[in-house]
Amino acid sequence: MRGTVVQSTGNFYDVLLADGSIIICRLKGKFRLDNKKQTNPIAVGDFVMVEEGPGETDEQKNYIINEILPRNNYIVRSDIHKSAYKHVIASNIDQTVVIASLKQPRTAFGFIDRVLITSEVYGIPAKVIFNKHDLYEEKDDELLQELMYSYNEAGYESFSTSVLNKENLEQLHQVFENKTSLIIGLSGVGKSSLVNSIFPHLNLKTGAISAYTEKGLHTTTFAHMYRINEHSFIIDTPGIKEFGLVDIDEYEVGHYFPEIRKEMNNCKFNNCLHINETGCAVKQLLEEGKFSPSRYTSYLTFYEEIKGAKKW
Ligand code: GDP
């Protein structure tokens, strides 16, 4: 039987079958030790083959995952404190959807950009939703317009929503239709409320982070895949507090900012880092107000962070 891993809880995996049912499986021993740098051998989203194990009764069937099918893609989060450890958050995804808010709590723009650069590194399209619009004051709204403009320009379609006022929720149906979407946001931005109000049958847990996720190692995020319909799935990642950068070199950072990537060939020096070189086309864009200062700040931050980490 072929299925998709929808949840992993250490030794057991929930596997979704084509008919919509979910079975609990174990992993065949040989898969366990494969890649020591990854904390998890199987990720949510993995396509697997399952067989019935020996000794089962009808009530208590024993299922074993005996094959992990090749991944189309995957996305990794590294532990900000122990960057050698990588956690595959999910695999076989069509898009990342970052959910953020400018109020209660305000999402750091750096967080949004960390998710975007990670998606970029793994070649996965991304979108941004700013929720809780009902709480924004005039100055927040101005900022929102600027942010949405610059994300759209960079190729990340962005939306503004309010679950409370049911604002712009309808158009999100088509965002999630016929796709497997990985949803990422800091807790409290309204991820679960938003998903539930678009797809009431999913019934994600809202409110405080459950004690269950708090118990995990801090490298671990218990992602969970939900089936919207036969062709549309959402992978929720509760309890994310921070997002480490993936393994890239500092001079590569610019390649993963679409705005920089588009412009970098016009820099005077082909190894331009867009910091203080003369003839830098990227800095020129910034001065002309055509490149978002907050995105540029993220670029500099990531550059320094990666460079700094190498000194240790
Ligand atoms: P999650 O941790 O990201 O899944 O966030 P939740 O969905 O649990 O929501 C956190 C809190 O924000 C809850 O009290 C929600 O009722 C509230 N909330 C969610 N969306 C909105 C919104 O659009 N506006 C306002 N004012 N509150 C919201």
Ligand code: ZN
């Ligand atoms: Zn440059």
